[in-house]
Amino acid sequence: xxxxLVTYLLPILSIIFYICKESLKKRxxxxxxxxxxCFKATDDRKLDAGSSAKIIRRNKNLGLEExxxxxxxxxxxxxxxxxxxxxxxxxGREQSPSLVDGYxxxxxxxxxTLDRLFANTxxxxxxxxxxxxxxxxxxxxxxxxxxxxxRYKMREDTKVYNLSGMGCSxxxxxxxxxQQLFRSSNQKYFAIVVSTxxxxxxxxxxxxxxxxxSNVLFRSGGCSMLLTNNSCLKNRSILKLDxxxxxxxxxxxxxxxxxxxxxxxxxxxxxxxxxxLQKVAAEALTLNLKVLLPKVLPLWEILxxxxxxxxxxxxxxxxxxxxxxxxxxxxxxxxxxxxxxxxKVGESLGLNSYDLExxxxxxxxxxxxxxGGLWYELGYLEAKKxxxxxxxxxMISLGAGFKCNNCVWEVxxxxxxxxxxxxxxxxYPPNINVNPFLExxxxxxxxxxxxxxxx
Numbered sequence: 001x002x003x004x005l006v007t008y009l010l011p012i013l014s015i016i017f018y019i020c021k022e023s024l025k026k027r028x029x030x031x032x033x034x035x036x037x038c039f040k041a042t043d044d045r046k047l048d049a050g051s052s053a054k055i056i057r058r059n060k061n062l063g064l065e066e067x068x069x070x071x072x073x074x075x076x077x078x079x080x081x082x083x084x085x086x087x088x089x090x091x092g093r094e095q096s097p098s099l100v101d102g103y104x105x106x107x108x109x110x111x112x113t114l115d116r117l118f119a120n121t122x123x124x125x126x127x128x129x130x131x132x133x134x135x136x137x138x139x140x141x142x143x144x145x146x147x148x149x150x151r152y153k154m155r156e157d158t159k160v161y162n163l164s165g166m167g168c169s170x171x172x173x174x175x176x177x178x179q180q181l182f183r184s185s186n187q188k189y190f191a192i193v194v195s196t197x198x199x200x201x202x203x204x205x206x207x208x209x210x211x212x213x214s215n216v217l218f219r220s221g222g223c224s225m226l227l228t229n230n231s232c233l234k235n236r237s238i239l240k241l242d243x244x245x246x247x248x249x250x251x252x253x254x255x256x257x258x259x260x261x262x263x264x265x266x267x268x269x270x271x272x273x274x275x276x277l278q279k280v281a282a283e284a285l286t287l288n289l290k291v292l293l294p295k296v297l298p299l300w301e302i303l304x305x306x307x308x309x310x311x312x313x314x315x316x317x318x319x320x321x322x323x324x325x326x327x328x329x330x331x332x333x334x335x336x337x338x339x340x341x342x343x344k345v346g347e348s349l350g351l352n353s354y355d356l357e358x359x360x361x362x363x364x365x366x367x368x369x370x371x372g373g374l375w376y377e378l379g380y381l382e383a384k385k386x387x388x389x390x391x392x393x394x395m396i397s398l399g400a401g402f403k404c405n406n407c408v409w410e411v412x413x414x415x416x417x418x419x420x421x422x423x424x425x426x427x428y429p430p431n432i433n434v435n436p437f438l439e440x441x442x443x444x445x446x447x448x449x450x451x452x453x454x455x
Contacts, residue, residue: 029229031179032237033409035121036225037113038375039196040420041084045220048081049440051090055215058092061207061266069209073216074437078339078360081436082424083219083367086200094203102138102201105220109196110144111151113224118152121226123190125152130191132177134163134170134371136400137261138198148194167259168335169399170371171195172407175227176244182229189229196222197370202261204270211262211270217338218271221369221376237412242392243295244407247288255280255402278344284404285345285396296392296408297328322350329408330391332356333377335398336363345396361428365421371399376420380428383421387411 047055056062056070087108088094088101110133118125131154133144140147145160159181166173174193182189199218204211228237249255258280260272294302305323325332332355334345342363346356362376369376374395381387393409418425 029183030231030234031175031182031241032228032230032234032412033239033241034123034226034228034233034237035117036223036238036375036378037116037120038372038379038420039109039113039220039222041108041220045084045087045090046081047083047085047090047219049437051085052437053440054092055085055089055094058094059205059207061205063207066207066209066212070212070216071438073213075435076339077216078342078363078432079217079219079367080364080430080432082365084221086198086203086220088200089203094200095205097201097203102198103140105198105200106135106138106144106196107147109220109222110148110194110224113222114148114152114192114194117192117224117226123226125154127190128152128154128158128192129187129189130159130161130178130181132161132163132174132191132193134166134174134193134195135198136165136167136170136370137202139164144194165400166371167399167401167403168337168368168370168373169397169401169403169405171223171374172244172395172397172405173246173403174371175225175241175407176246176405178227179241179244188232191227193225193227194222195225195371195375197372199370202270204268206264206266206268206270208264208270208272210272210274211264211268213273214271217368219367219369221366222372223375225375234412238415239393239409240412242408242410243292244405245288245292247284247291247404249280249284249287249402249404252280252402255284258402259400278340280402281341281398281404282344282348284398284402285348285406288404288406292406292408293323293325293328296394297323297325301327325349325351325394328392329394331381331386331393332359333374333381333393333395334359335396336360336366336373336377337368337398339363341398357429360432364430364432365424365428371397379417379419379421380425382415383418383425384428385414385416387415389413 086105088097131145131148135144143162145162149158161177163170163174178191178193199220204215254276258274258277262272263269301324332351334342336359342356342359358377358380361380366376374397389411391411395407397405
């Protein structure tokens with residue numbers, strides 16, 4: 001009996017134990033999103049045409065050429081009149097923002113979204129095991145994560161990560177970090193990721209065209225997300241992270257310099273956006289999707305694309321039939337960095353107006369809110385009641401560095417929360433081809449007659 005036990009039974013039991021252990025460990029490696037909350041400022045912070053005119057008039061460095069450029073950029077930006085501006089800019093203090101202004105701007109976004117996140121999920125701050133913040137343009141001491149720990153009196157063993165310099169792609173960097181922490185342990189965790197930006201500290205007051213773009217595109221906003229790897233909470237979750245792929249082109253000087261914080265010749269700090277930005281973004285996106293799409297799309301679609309690419313009619317020079325993303329993905333959230341970026345990505349991926357609607361509407365209503373932008377698009381899809389159980393969402397984020405971080409989520413249940421879109425979702429999509437800024441900023445048109453009739 002002892003020989004049988006040693007020879008057969010114990011090895012079999014060891015194998016069973018190992019399989020059970022690995023199975024339980026794998027169960028706690030899946031990243032679920034329980035809830036998210038986007039920030040919406042008060043109406044007195046809306047940057048409409050009138051407010052924009054006041055801010056433009058305050059910049060005495062601008063001449064007629066800069067006025068022309070600004071109007072052209074505003075008209076073509078894809079941004080509406082309901083986006084939100086930092087408080088210090090609305091109050092005319094953009095040239096000398098204080099440390100208090102920076103803290104106030106971030107506290108408003110971070111604590112507003114976290115308060116609602118905890119209230120709407122029933123999860124206590126003392127239950128949080130991991131805290132990640134992604135803010136690029138403001139560095140505090142102690143860190144922003146410490147500020148959160150102090151505000152909510154979290155546990156002393158809470159793991160904290162304060163990410164800076166990640167740019168508009170920082171949100172998915174934070175989620176990837178959380179996912180790696182989930183995979184490295186068999187413990188059940190709650191994690192929060194806070195993604196926002198401190199726009200008021202870097203409002204550009206100079207006249208360099210490549211740096212004036214940021215004032216036109218970037219707006220106040222942000223999002224807080226609650227994630228877990230606890231499979232027991234699977235039925236409470238709204239999304240499950242299937243895949244996340246990160247691509248970094250920082251070794252290329254062209255890519256590195258395409259989006260950069262610098263000082264102009266007058267000493268004004270701002271974000272420089274180069275003419276090569278779209279080219280660099282296209283390269284990063286292509287490299288990323290080459291890794292991501294084979295994991296997501298069905299095998300027959302990949303084979304069809306390969307055959308179509310290799311055996312197309314060279315005599316008639318017919319173009320390749322592009323890969324059909326909709327065979328594996330239902331919804332698309334493209335970083336709302338600007339109308340040109342959204343349109344270019346949509347064209348290259350073969351997406352139609354319906355597919356691009358969430359990205360265009362998030363840009364129109366909230367502007368480019370940096371790393372928080374993707375979640376306003378998710379909120380739009382949810383408010384429109386388009387998200388059904390089992391459907392897949394592709395999120396495409398682009399950021400300084402240069403980075404392209406993309407991921408695919410699976411919808412865990414039908415989602416219908418009106419969220420931050422509640423007060424306006426019935427009016428969307430509006431006719432974004434009718435530009436409100438062109439007519440209302442008539443004083444620029446009068447001083448710059450070259451702009452008469454510009455669309």
